[in-house]
Amino acid sequence: MLLTITTTHQPATDLGYLLHKNPARLQTLEITAGQAYVFYPEATPERCTAALLLDIDPVALVRSHRGPAGEGFALEQYVNDRPYVASSFLSSAIAKVFNTAMNGTCKDRPELPEEQLPLEATVAVIPAANAEQLQRLFEPLGYEVKAEAHVLDPTRPEWGDSRYYTLQLRHPAVRLRDLLSHLYVLIPVLDRGDKHYWINQEEAKKLLRRGANWLPQHPDREFITRRYLRFAEFVNPTLERLLQADENATDDEAGEAALDVEAHAALAEIPMALGQLEEVGAKQPLHELRLDRVAEEIRWLGAQRVLDLGCGEGKLVRRLLQIPHVEHILALDVSWRELERAQQRLHVAEMPPRQRKRLTLTQGSLLYHDPRLAGYDAAAVVEVIEHLDESRLAAFEQVVFARARPGAVLVTTPNADYNQRYETLSAGEFRHSDHRFEWTRAQFAAWATGVAERHGYRVRLEPLGPEAAEVGAPSQLAVFEQ
Template sequence: MLLTITTTHQPATDLGYLLHKNPARLQTLEVAAGQAHIFYPEATAERCTVALLLDVDPIGLVRNHRGPAGEGFALEQYVNDRPYVASSFFSAALSKAFNTAMNGTCKDRPELPEQLLPLEATVAVIPATSAEQLGSLFSPLGYTVETEAHPLDPTVPEWGNSRYYTLRLRHTGLRLRDMLSHLYVLIPVLDRGDKHYWVNREEAEKLLRRGGEWLPQHPAREFITRRYLRFAEYVNPTLERLLAGDEAATDDLPIPAEAEADTTAGPLSLPEAAAGPAERLSLHDLRLDRVAEEISRLGAKRVLDLGCGEGKLVRRLLKAAHIEHILALDVSWRELERAQQRLHVAEMPPRQRERLTLTQGSVLYHDPRLAGYDAAAVVEVIEHLDESRLTAFEQVVFARARPGAVLVTTPNADYNQRYETLSAGEYRHEDHRFEWTRAQFAEWAAGVAGRHGYRVRIEPLGPEVAEVGAPSQLAVFEQ
């Protein structure tokens, strides 16, 4: 990962004072992701450039559990874009390398931090859904934005461009600490849901500290805050603090879970035609509420939550007194640990604790523990599987486990055209292997039901729009 910052302020070598880094020597810092190297490719009175090069150790990240878990996809833990593409790792290195400058401190030249300088910054590789998205984040801050797209494979031009860009920013007069704060906040926003550190109240305070001066006026402030903090328990209070006293704050419609929690790199908000002013639930909450409601209607006493994640559906099911036992399964051990924490399993009364089993496993391999249940919930799971593996999923759930009812939700690809930041053929989440139209989902569901002795009905999830339907879809299979 490489960032360069250039100024033509006279004398340009004042940049060294501002950064508290001597242009005459290379400096290396140990950071969580590897090593950060600081050096000056050019340093004259007319022009000065500083470079921050982050040398990520992908093996160390896995061995020391400092990066995303990647359980179930072992090769991806070692073969990925982390060493090259700007991410939250880079923001952490930026803060450590240039902390003095970001705080506006310059002992030798105390007047320098407040000076407006001509500045240029180049981020060698950054992910984005489009060049327009990069412009929507940086242009409102006064930058001239230039982007260079990179092809998936230069030898196969028909494959088109990748999601990676070189980003160049120019500003005619800006404090250096402001540019550093903009980069510090906005680089993690473009992480596409793969934030590389634990999000907590401390991260909310960091966002307020680094973005408090400029974020309240930014037109994409809600998207930035949601993508930076990920979880509503931190997002909503932070937005309230940012917008306190801001009369221009709007009562925006809710953002679908794919943008709010962990997915696409674009600001996906429900279009105005899709929901009324009273529509306050996120799409993700709506899905979970509807599935929990249907499980109650079925009178299921023993329930499977397949792909339980951090336990949001489990929390709803535990409130239903008629449910005697819930087996919640996920392939990721890290997600299960998070579920234990969020559900406060250790503090549960013994009888409540006996109602819940959190266990690691896969929906692609036969597991005798899954037999004997009244209902199974499979919420936003199948699209994360390769289509070629759906036959295995079908055998595990419908042929072997055979719960009395199976509830499957998945995005509706017909609706994707409503999201302005999604290009044609692009999925809502980078880990989605496919997204089905309503017709494709109905065909698959009918085939599964016919092969295994179930009847099936399909219903829309979320506000419907003529011709494209609702943003998500639910299939209820019953024996």
């Protein structure tokens, strides 16, 4: 992915001072899952262009688990557009590589960051629903917007255009720090559903800080905030602060000062507004809560031999190893890469011999009979079944409940009723692109009750995560016991 910034300000090479990057040499910086390169294709007194090129390693994306969520069930985590299309990776790189420029400081030319310059920025390429969406985001900020569409396949013109555009922005007079802040915020807004980092209250504070001078007045501030933060618990208090800032803003200098005061007040108050979620959200993400609850249940059951089916990188295994009465864990996953990652993250090679004997990491499928799964006291199936086609759940049922028959089975899956609280999910859309289905509480209860009746288990259901009126909790747990 490539970002270029061009100016015709005289002398144009002032751009090098502003960016704190010497036009005479190539600079390389380490970033998440790859490297960033800064260089200048042209640098003359009349015209200067700085380029930020990101080289994302797709293999590193999978190994670091920051790519699309495939968990070994699909190829999307290996074959995707993440190395090539502008996304939250580019936004993070802008903040890291051009941090000094974004903060408006220039040691050699301290007056320069406040100058309004003729600037042109080009992003190749960026995803968008259509060209109008790009215009709606950038034109209110004073940019002339040109969006060049790209066909899906040049050999198949009947397929039409792809969702990718080369975006060109021109502004006759804008501070470089403002241009960078606009890109920093709006690129992740277009990066639907694939942010590579946790969204928490720190992200809300960043949005308020980087958008303080322009976001409260933007006509699409609600759309931007919802797409940037995604979760209602972060979106709603942030929108309230932006609305207050907008109400206090006027067209004169006093109004601008009032806006700055409101922005700082927002920074101070946002942790309080989000305090309730911090306990179960920022400090304990939902997936961590699921794992803790399952490990707690296994501890309560007194299980000595435990199956972790769909173990991934071994987060539940780590918790189970801390339970003294668990004598042996068989951790199974269909993806050998996940098992390799589990070996590394659990430091299996460095385990004492006695601890190492407690754990078996093995590759296998939950859709085919496997005699190794027999004879266990409990089995954990955490956020796995929704990755299977519904038509194959009968096979899963036979493998686990009819053949392996552990004393207890713990199954978690998302609660589709709760999806309406995710601001960026449309009706009928799943939380992850690899999910084959997502069940409501009633659907999960019907499936769990049927399984229990067919195989001689009793079952109890419980919510997982903070509950909301009408829609319940974000996830749900079924505990089957013989």
